[in-house]
Amino acid sequence: MTKFLFKHIDNSGLIVFRIIFGLLCFLEAVGAIFTGWVKRTLIDPEFTFSFIGFEWLQPLPGNWMYVYYIVMGMFGLFIMLGYKYRFSMLMFALMWTTTYLMQKSSYNNHYYLLVLLSFIMVFMPANRYASIDVKQNPSLKSISMPNWCKWVFVLQLFILYTYASLAKLYPDWLDASVIAILMRNKANYPVIGELLQQNTVHYILAYGGILFDGLIIPLLLFKPTRKYAFFASIFFHLFNSIVFQIGIFPYMSLAFSLFFFEPKIIQKLFLKKKPFYEAEAITFPKYKTVLITLFSIYFIVQIILPIRHHFIEDNVLWTEEGHRLSWRMMLRAKSGRITYSVINADTNKAIPIKLNDYLTQKQQRGARTKPDIIWQFAQHLKQDFAKKNIPIKVFVKCYVSVNGKPSKPFIDPKVDIANVEWSHFKHHNWILPSELSLDNNRKK
Numbered sequence: 001m002t003k004f005l006f007k008h009i010d011n012s013g014l015i016v017f018r019i020i021f022g023l024l025c026f027l028e029a030v031g032a033i034f035t036g037w038v039k040r041t042l043i044d045p046e047f048t049f050s051f052i053g054f055e056w057l058q059p060l061p062g063n064w065m066y067v068y069y070i071v072m073g074m075f076g077l078f079i080m081l082g083y084k085y086r087f088s089m090l091m092f093a094l095m096w097t098t099t100y101l102m103q104k105s106s107y108n109n110h111y112y113l114l115v116l117l118s119f120i121m122v123f124m125p126a127n128r129y130a131s132i133d134v135k136q137n138p139s140l141k142s143i144s145m146p147n148w149c150k151w152v153f154v155l156q157l158f159i160l161y162t163y164a165s166l167a168k169l170y171p172d173w174l175d176a177s178v179i180a181i182l183m184r185n186k187a188n189y190p191v192i193g194e195l196l197q198q199n200t201v202h203y204i205l206a207y208g209g210i211l212f213d214g215l216i217i218p219l220l221l222f223k224p225t226r227k228y229a230f231f232a233s234i235f236f237h238l239f240n241s242i243v244f245q246i247g248i249f250p251y252m253s254l255a256f257s258l259f260f261f262e263p264k265i266i267q268k269l270f271l272k273k274k275p276f277y278e279a280e281a282i283t284f285p286k287y288k289t290v291l292i293t294l295f296s297i298y299f300i301v302q303i304i305l306p307i308r309h310h311f312i313e314d315n316v317l318w319t320e321e322g323h324r325l326s327w328r329m330m331l332r333a334k335s336g337r338i339t340y341s342v343i344n345a346d347t348n349k350a351i352p353i354k355l356n357d358y359l360t361q362k363q364q365r366g367a368r369t370k371p372d373i374i375w376q377f378a379q380h381l382k383q384d385f386a387k388k389n390i391p392i393k394v395f396v397k398c399y400v401s402v403n404g405k406p407s408k409p410f411i412d413p414k415v416d417i418a419n420v421e422w423s424h425f426k427h428h429n430w431i432l433p434s435e436l437s438l439d440n441n442r443k444k
Contacts, residue, residue: 023080075091144279
């Protein structure tokens with residue numbers, strides 16, 4: 001296995017991927033400014049819902065988040081050009097991860113993927129050709145890379161797509177009702193809007209999504225099917241880009257194809273002046289054991305995280321416990337209505353509050369349906385009133401609908417949410433049972 005991992009192969013795919021990756025990082029950062037995402041998500045809110053445990057990560061005051069994203073975009077350009085590559089890649093990874101952890105209102109599995117890829121790219125010898133670093137220090141130049149540099153990406157993608165496919169194997173996806181809900185607000189799209197409302201199309205998209213996610217990596221690895229899988233990948237990702245408008249990520253997904261085609265093809269298409277490496281020498285670096293250990297731990301975590309919800313009580317579609325970091329992409333549509341009752345703990349009198357005084361409209365959507373955000377908002381209220389020396393209790397009446405089904409009570413209205421602890425690894429009993437859980441309890 002070690003010989004396989006450290007056998008050298010041509011590095012054309014990695015070099016071209018670095019250039020595309022850096023450009024996309026730049027476009028993501030700049031695009032977030034010009035589309036208003038930074039303003040809506042990081043500047044307008046009074047505070048942001050961070051990942052629990054990272055509450056100390058809050059946006060810079062005033063308009064400084066614009067500067068933050070400009071600097072992050074510059075690091076993207078440096079990555080593309082191969083200028084001070086390791087430093088630029090590490091800084092982008094840290095800055096992107098910081099903004100990812102400081103807000104959940106715009107949670108997206110693709111943002112999580114970019115976190116992982118950014119840190120993986122720090123370890124890659126991706127600046128060894130066609131880079132400013134090589135021009136400044138010719139001794140860095142190399143036309144090869146260890147085989148593990150390719151297979152880290154392949155394994156990461158295999159885990160991602162496999163879990164994405166398996167997660168879709170549940171009734172509301174299989175009867176295409178989830179797709180139908182997701183497509184309702186696409187009806188006004190020119191040309192394709194009406195087509196996207198057709199029941200037949202919903203079934204094609206539902207089962208096509210399962211098959212694509214489950215088979216795309218094996219089909220790209222198998223030479224006889226590689227070309228056809230690539231064309232299917234182009235259609236799939238361009239469709240996602242047009243219909244769901246999810247930024248750079250369909251194009252980054254297409255860029256991964258560089259690691260599946262023969263390096264000779266990539267070299268001829270993109271780096272014609274680059275010599276092609278054919279020696280296949282095996283070299284073991286001094287850090288071999290550390291590298292293997294590090295990536296082994298990393299991939300074990302990647303395999304375990306998406307299945308943790310199976311060890312938490314009730315249905316993850318209802319409770320959201322174990323949903324994040326699990327490649328559960330566009331699986332459900334949730335809506336809810338909620339009332340936060342704030343009670344003065346000393347006088348037992350109700351204190352009226354308005355959500356609009358605390359949360360943006362975007363934040364309110366999460367504060368109606370996601371238990372961790374509901375809990376965090378109760379903690380925020382508690383801290384806000386503590387500044388006025390008013391101890392409070394927070395009770396919640398919440399009704400949630402999943403995938404268009406009738407609304408059901410979601411939070412126990414008798415529990416003071418402001419004064420309960422949060423656990424990352426077990427079920428919270430103040431989240432009321434889903435119908436599925438109730439049915440199972442009746443059978444017992």
